[in-house]
Amino acid sequence: MKIIQSVSEMQSFANSLKKQGKTIAFVPTMGYLHEGHLSLVEIAQKNADFVVVSIFVNPTQFGPNEDFEKYPRNFEGDVALLEQTKAILFVPENTEIYLLEHLTFVEVNSLENLLCGKSRKSHFKGVTTIIAKLFNIVKPDFAVFGQKDAQQVLIIKKMVEDLNFDVKIIVGKIIREKDGLAMSSRNKYLNEQERKDASVLFESLKIAKKMVEKGEKNPALVIEKMEKLIQTKLTAKIDYVEIVNTKNLQQVKILEGEFLIALAVKIGQTRLIDNLLVGEN
Ligand code: PAF
Numbered sequence: 001m002k003i004i005q006s007v008s009e010m011q012s013f014a015n016s017l018k019k020q021g022k023t024i025a026f027v028p029t030m031g032y033l034h035e036g037h038l039s040l041v042e043i044a045q046k047n048a049d050f051v052v053v054s055i056f057v058n059p060t061q062f063g064p065n066e067d068f069e070k071y072p073r074n075f076e077g078d079v080a081l082l083e084q085t086k087a088i089l090f091v092p093e094n095t096e097i098y099l100l101e102h103l104t105f106v107e108v109n110s111l112e113n114l115l116c117g118k119s120r121k122s123h124f125k126g127v128t129t130i131i132a133k134l135f136n137i138v139k140p141d142f143a144v145f146g147q148k149d150a151q152q153v154l155i156i157k158k159m160v161e162d163l164n165f166d167v168k169i170i171v172g173k174i175i176r177e178k179d180g181l182a183m184s185s186r187n188k189y190l191n192e193q194e195r196k197d198a199s200v201l202f203e204s205l206k207i208a209k210k211m212v213e214k215g216e217k218n219p220a221l222v223i224e225k226m227e228k229l230i231q232t233k234l235t236a237k238i239d240y241v242e243i244v245n246t247k248n249l250q251q252v253k254i255l256e257g258e259f260l261i262a263l264a265v266k267i268g269q270t271r272l273i274d275n276l277l278v279g280e281n
Pocket of ligand 1: 028030058130131149
């Protein structure tokens with residue numbers, strides 16, 4: 001498997017592929033890969049001649065009291081998983097990505113302060129900055145992101161539109177464990193009881209879906225039902241449960257057309273997110 005560590009080598013490799021008329025699909029990750037990531041790699045493989053997967057635990061998207069230091073890392077496991085694919089792995093050094101005098105950041109105003117942005121100040125500024133940088137290094141024609149991070153997807157699409165990045169964003173569906181828990185590298189933090197309780201996130205989304213299917217139009221009633229269910233789990237502490245417009249992430253007043261039901265819940269010390277897109281065309 002080809003592993004590239006330096007920025008200049010990645011750029012020259014991308015340039016040489018471009019010269020040969022080859023296309024590149026890119027899957028940015030923070031490592032500790034699971035089936036969710038592999039599903040994105042599969043999508044990437046279907047769309048382009050070459051696939052680049054990056055592994056970089058991006059410090060600028062973690063707040064001061066968040067889990068940057070203890071974020072799970074397993075480079076050998078990641079390589080073993082990717083070995084089954086034909087992906088090229090890009091694993092840059094932090095010191096090369098963020099020079100000591102790094103001064104430039106990319107921000108997508110307003111969208112970044114809603115939902116997860118309310119409790120994770122400057123998280124999305126870190127995400128858009130690293131993604132802009134990685135796009136300039138990997139030079140992809142396509143980039144694939146998971147729908148689990150629905151707000152991230154929307155913000156990156158907006159950045160691509162506003163800054164004219166020549167990259168097509170593709171979104172992969174949420175991959176779930178047997179009990180419905182959305183796959184996430186952070187699931188590793190959960191102890192046995194917390195892991196059991198964590199299935200309540202998806203349970204609450206299923207209840208919401210049923211209510212909507214039965215004709216419920218009032219978002220407050222759906223949210224109340226979801227919150228009540230989540231609160232039955234002793235380890236769960238709700239950060240937010242919201243039903244929002246899929247374009248601007250503003251709360252909707254009536255449940256019709258397309259909308260996103262999104263939630264963030266702390267299970268023990270682990271903050272998990274999940275969502276359901278309703279009425280998607
Ligand atoms: O979704 C993630 O893993 C990260 O936010 C990303 C997109 C790789 C940027 O660091």
